[in-house]
Amino acid sequence: MSEGLRERKKRQTKQRISDIATGLFLEHGFVTVTIAEIADAADVSVNTVYNYFPAKEDLFLDRGESVVDRLSGHVRGRREGESAADAVLRELRADVEAVSPTVGLFPGWADFMKVITEAHALRSRLWAIQQEVVDRLTRTLAEETGAAEGDPLPGLVAGQLAWVHSTLMAWIGDEMTKCRKPAEVSREALVLLDEMEDLLSEKVLNYAVRGAK
Template identity: 85%
Template sequence: MAEGLRERKKRQTKQRISDIATGLFLEHGFVTVTVAEVAEAADVSVNTVYNYFPVKEDLFLDRGEAVVDRLSGYVRGRREGESAAAAVLRALRQDVEGVSPHVGLFPGWADFMKVITEAHALRSRLWEIQQQALGHLTKTLAEEAGAADGDPMPGLIAGQLSWVHSTLMAWIGDEMTKCRKPAEVSRDVLVLLDEMEDLLGEKVLNYAVRGAE
């Protein structure tokens, strides 16, 4: 369905507010900047800001919904004969090889993470997003594998795949704070991904293989 004019304007307004807020947070810190200051800079009312972002943390972590569904999306999009883990590993390798901002491979990532590490509220919100992603992935795996109620395997597999993703993101974050070039970090991360795959057991690597349609 094509996006209507009203929906497009709302999306553009939301993105503009988030972009302005992010710029202020990067310059002055998350705790220092108020929602009122964001509203003034964006030339909107405080109520408008809260209509788009119910909590201040989401002004900075505005892609939470996409993050929650990311690994699940990789699983749902797996190819014929491909397991859930293989699909996730393939997608992560593609992002790393492409030096994608989705995995933090851009020069401003260090500054972005600095804002988060200096604000307890942002760290808490990020942890909440990660837990939501884990729960969502568990549900997706159960559906894709046709698991029975009470089967612990979807949760166990989800935990392993979430470990791969979070470890990769943390490692990239550490390396990018050293002011390394994204392309250099990318090459090292590909090696790290191979090593993490070697640590995954056969049950993980062969879970939820997609059959022929």
């Protein structure tokens, strides 16, 4: 179903407000900037800002839902004969090799992370998003494997795969704050992924293998 004019305008307005807010946060810090200042810069009312973003943190971490579902999406899209871990590792390697911004491989990542580390509210929201990633992935693995209620395996495997993702992101973030070139960090991140894969057990690596259709 194609996007209607009204929906497109709402999406564009939401994105514009978020982009303007992010620019202000990067320049002045998250705590200092007010919703009123964001509304004024975006030429909208304060109520309009809150209509699109219920909390101030949502203005900066506005892609939370896509982040929450990313690992689950990799699992749902795994190939025939591919396990959940294989799919996640394959997709992460592809992002790293492509020097993708989705894994923090861009020059502005250091500035982005600085805003988060300086604001308790953003750190708390980021932690909550990471927990949602594990919860969503646990449900996805349970659905994909038909696990019985109370089976601990989906949660255990989800925790391991989320650890790979969060560790990779944290390492890349640390390296990018040193003003290193994204391509250099990318090469070393691939080595880190190999090392983390070696730490995963065979049970994790062979969990939720997709059968032939």
